[in-house]
Amino acid sequence: MIVLNCPYCGQDRHEEELTYGGEAEIIRPLEPEEASDELWTEYLYFRTNPKGTHHEQWCCSGGCGQWFKVARDTVSHDILEVVTFDKRLSA
Amino acid sequence: MNYNVFNLLWQGLTGNKGWQQAWRSPEPKPRYDAVIIGGGGHGLATAYYLAREHGMTNIALLEKGWLGGGNTGRNTTNVRSDYMFPESAAIYDLALRLYETLGKDLNYNIMLSQRGWLTLIEDQHQMEGARHKANWLQCNGVDGEIIGAGQVAEMMPGLQMDGRYPVRGAFLQKRGGTIRHDAVAWGYARAADRLGVDIIQNCEVQGFEKSGGRIAAIQTSRGRIETDRVGLAVAGHSGAMAEKAGFRLPVTSHCLQAMVSEPVKPFLDHVVISPGTGVYINQTQKGEMVMGGVLDLYHSYGQRGNFPTIEKVVTSAVEMFPTLSQTRLMRHWAGIVDITPDSSPILGQTPVENMYINCGWGTGGFKAIPPGGYMLAHSIAKETPHELAAPFGLNRFRDNRLVDEGAAAGIAH
Ligand SMILES: [Zn+2]
Numbered sequence: 267m268i269v270l271n272c273p274y275c276g277q278d279r280h281e282e283e284l285t286y287g288g289e290a291e292i293i294r295p296l297e298p299e300e301a302s303d304e305l306w307t308e309y310l311y312f313r314t315n316p317k318g319t320h321h322e323q324w325c326c327s328g329g330c331g332q333w334f335k336v337a338r339d340t341v342s343h344d345i346l347e348v349v350t351f352d353k354r355l356s357a
Numbered sequence: 358m359n360y361n362v363f364n365l366l367w368q369g370l371t372g373n374k375g376w377q378q379a380w381r382s383p384e385p386k387p388r389y390d391a392v393i394i395g396g397g398g399h400g401l402a403t404a405y406y407l408a409r410e411h412g413m414t415n416i417a418l419l420e421k422g423w424l425g426g427g428n429t430g431r432n433t434t435n436v437r438s439d440y441m442f443p444e445s446a447a448i449y450d451l452a453l454r455l456y457e458t459l460g461k462d463l464n465y466n467i468m469l470s471q472r473g474w475l476t477l478i479e480d481q482h483q484m485e486g487a488r489h490k491a492n493w494l495q496c497n498g499v500d501g502e503i504i505g506a507g508q509v510a511e512m513m514p515g516l517q518m519d520g521r522y523p524v525r526g527a528f529l530q531k532r533g534g535t536i537r538h539d540a541v542a543w544g545y546a547r548a549a550d551r552l553g554v555d556i557i558q559n560c561e562v563q564g565f566e567k568s569g570g571r572i573a574a575i576q577t578s579r580g581r582i583e584t585d586r587v588g589l590a591v592a593g594h595s596g597a598m599a600e601k602a603g604f605r606l607p608v609t610s611h612c613l614q615a616m617v618s619e620p621v622k623p624f625l626d627h628v629v630i631s632p633g634t635g636v637y638i639n640q641t642q643k644g645e646m647v648m649g650g651v652l653d654l655y656h657s658y659g660q661r662g663n664f665p666t667i668e669k670v671v672t673s674a675v676e677m678f679p680t681l682s683q684t685r686l687m688r689h690w691a692g693i694v695d696i697t698p699d700s701s702p703i704l705g706q707t708p709v710e711n712m713y714i715n716c717g718w719g720t721g722g723f724k725a726i727p728p729g730g731y732m733l734a735h736s737i738a739k740e741t742p743h744e745l746a747a748p749f750g751l752n753r754f755r756d757n758r759l760v761d762e763g764a765a766a767g768i769a770h
Contacts, residue, residue, distance in 0.1 A: 281663070312606075315597075315608060316596075317594070340657055341657075
């Protein structure tokens with residue numbers, strides 16, 4: 267079971283109290299009119315799906331309601347790093 | 358050796374010493390015309406249809422563990438074909454039709470039990486959705502009907518009719534049911550082996566040697582294998598394998614859990630799902646209750662379950678069948694499923710010229726084994742997709758021609 271310490275409210279939240287938000291740090295094409303179809307396809311449908319460290323976003327939905335970023339191992343579910351949403355993950 | 362009553366009797370009388378291995382365990386050859394990666398149902402079916410339909414017999418199937426040890430051995434053995442878009446209906450109903458004759462084709466009892474697949478209707482919206490679906494199915498020439506609450510109660514005496522989610526009726530596909538999952542893998546394996554396919558277990562693919570945009574050879578834990586064509590059928594590990602081959606897939610991997618109770622006296626001879634609780638349940642021939650729920654929503658390659666899901670599934674099962682409240686859970690497992698943005702499979706050509714794929718079946722891979730193999734075999738042999746597979750190409754994401762069964766059939770992911 268996944269337990270994350272919310273970097274905003276400081277509480278331990280288990281997966282029932284959290285909402286998963288998929289891959290972190292995806293940026294919508296900044297110039298929508300200029301972006302190629304390939305870039306849009308990539309942005310809309312393609313996600314990094316590593317067997318290992320994954321950078322992802324979670325919401326403390328059963329608590330303070332803030333979104334934050336997590337680096338997690340997708341095999342062991344070890345939590346490698348948790349940061350507030352304005353920071354970048356380094357793990 | 359075939360399995361029949363005479364052999365059973367003879368072996369019984371002679372101390373069961375004459376049973377032979379059902380398939381060979383050959384050493385990998387340095388070169389094959391085609392190599393299939395993945396020894397689950399889809400890969401084994403691919404090998405079988407490649408040999409039977411296309412006469413390609415200098416082929417190998419590589420499996421990193423043992424046959425059927427991935428999702429083929431980790432599902433809930435359900436089959437049905439109540440999908441909505443014509444493209445999906447064509448492929449999933451082909452699945453059921455191929456399953457209906459598979460035991461005979463393979464001379465292997467897959468224990469197909471078309472006991473009826475019921476989706477409960479628990480409110481007015483679901484009733485409208487079910488009517489909509491029944492009409493679609495009729496247009497697609499697939500069977501499916503709506504039955505009233507009285508008939509549901511008669512079919513399933515133990516079902517709680519007026520609980521948290523009162524039952525107003527059900528959508529019933531009579532041809533749906535269950536199959537002995539291992540038998541599908543073993544039946545295809547024996548048949549493919551007899552046609553000359555080398556099934557190589559404990560052989561992990563470690564990398565690909567490419568030349569001029571093509572795969573020239575595969576590096577495996579059991580040596581280097583040259584090949585002209587490669588077929589991928591590795592479900593939840595498709596993304597990892599694609600990465601090794603140098604391309605990306607619009608697939609994310611998730612855990613799908615299921616569990617089984619201790620055996621109890623037979624009381625449920627249908628498969629039933631409650632949309633309200635999201636849990637589906639059936640009773641095996643041995644009497645165990647097989648239960649599953651929705652998939653874990655976060656990315657995962659951990660082939661194991663967790664307590665929140667057990668709790669959800671078990672409490673929902675008791676809500677549906679209160680008589681199960683004293684039943685103990687016996688076993689619990691998880692498989693890694695490959696989820697696509699539109700909940701439809703990806704079939705056919707990959708960005709690598711001589712590599713073809715069969716993935717993205719998500720939570721519905723077991724029921725789709727025969728056409729999955731059939732389509733991948735066609736791609737490998739003809740180097741072009743089968744007409745039924747054409748709408749499911751990888752290029753549909755680029756062209757924005759999704760087959761959105763997630764929205765249409767309400768697949769729970
Ligand atoms: Zn919080």
